[in-house]
Amino acid sequence: MKIALGADHRGIETARLIAEHLKRQGHETVVFGPAGGESCDYPEPAYGVAKSVADGRADRGVLICGTGIGVSIAANKVQGVRAAVVHDELTTQLSRSHNDANVVCLSGDLLGQRLMEKIVGLFIATEFEGGRHARRLGKIAAIERGENPTELVMEE
Secondary structure: EEEEEEEEOOHHHHHHHHHHHHOOOOOEEEEEOOOOOOOOOOOOHHHHHHHHHHHOOOOEEEEEEOOOOOHHHHHHOOOOOOOOEEOOOHHHHHHHHOOOOOOHHHHHHHHHHHHHHHEEEEEEEEOOOOOHHHHHHHHHHHHHHHOOOOOOOOOE
């Protein structure tokens, strides 16, 4: 699987370590973020990762900033991206199985590297359940098109 990772200055070292961890597991990775430790505004790597996922150049994305919130907001502005801030294994599993999230957003300040590696592994391994959840994703896509989801009739 090809994984795009990105981070601002608060998470770039962790993103690089996770990328190496994923490479050892046989995944292909690309990292977006500051080359050194210099300051970086989180919308920049968030856009790089989100655009890679939306364009199909990456299967999934991983973003890290101080809280995970900023990169999530920025990534979700790219059409076709469903970025979810997660904090543990349960929210990670549900972000994939119920929401078909294609980008996971992590807090570089609140989560340790080992937990982040575990979360990313679960994020990659968990499949989307479909069913009633697919109907809901259809309504999210309608919102992206500027439509009112309450006016749609959608079948499972």
